[in-house]
Amino acid sequence: MSMLPSSPTLSGGAPSMRTSWSPLRMVKSRKAKKGKRLDKDNEGKDVIVEEPVKVAATGPSISPPESPSSSLSIDSNSTSISSFSPMPVGILTSNLPAPSMPPLLPSNLPPLPNCPMDPDGEMTGFVEITIPAIAGGPTISPASMRMIGNTKIFEVDASVGCFVFQALTPDECDALIRIAEDHAQKAEQADKPMAIKGWRKLYTYTSMDLPVQDIRSSMCNGPDLKSWLMEKICKVAGAYYGCHPNVLKPRTWKEPHFLKYTTDCETPHCGVEMHYDGCNLSYSVMLSRISEYTGGGTYIRCLKKTIKLSQGQVLIHPGELFHKGVDITDGTRYLVVCFVDGFDPGIPDPSSAKGAHDAFEGNTVRYFD
């Protein structure tokens, strides 16, 4: 069931309040199962990761374990989510001086959109507006947009729980790229055994990865980018899926991680073949400007769509959806990717059986404010 309108229409009248929609409607109670993914351990060896599903989606009344009360409102002045896994001891080995930091962490986070859920489990307060996407990609496609708090959500397809929103500002994205590259440059210069590690292969299908946590390690007192990113994304993701943001956790210490594609090196890393992430939810924040690379985008197999995000937009999708990172043909494309566990939206991939790597086909879609 696609929520996309059949033709691109612009609703002229006032936005309609939609009360019947809820992603929870699509949630099926399923037997707990294990996600599987080929992975690399800290030493670079291949391992198969089996992640038991921690919280199955059985309905809207989920009490988060770390939540002080069952209320879904969160202190909007809080700048960190206390439940994130601490850094492993032994990583903080660098005594390099902390580089001067751009003003990345805002002192006041924007107000948290309260999870709009009434006692009967209905999502309320969503405003649905049908808008046409603006030309800019090879293909123009309409998007269904709704609000969660002050955040505009572009639903790529609600039936598979796949959506886009503006998570970071362009300045924040530029700062993150600079921080990651500074870190990687230091790693190249650093002497062993105190060496910090730069771009490296952490997963089977990607080869230029860098855990966000490493940044903190190399800066000693660097910013807790991990918590900052998780909070920014999970507030909205939690509200969308109907779970408390604090139950959403990075799958391992490697998450979230920077991911770099470039044609500008000896062994170019241009894309990622078709795969599923095997976690509960995945997010990918686009750090690069569209103009900084050609090709690229995230192809979602069941939707036959390649999504090209604008700088600062994040794509969120269930970890079971098959997708691929389409090859770039020029330039550099940076993302922050995170494999998230803790809440299973219970949305299986509706396309063919897992394991089939079908050919790239379909439209390219961009979403605009």
Ligand SMILES: O=C(O)CCC(=O)C(=O)O
């Ligand atoms: O490049 C992309 O857009 C997707 C990356 C991805 O799927 C992954 O790292 O698991």
Ligand SMILES: [Fe+2]
């Ligand atoms: Fe992926």
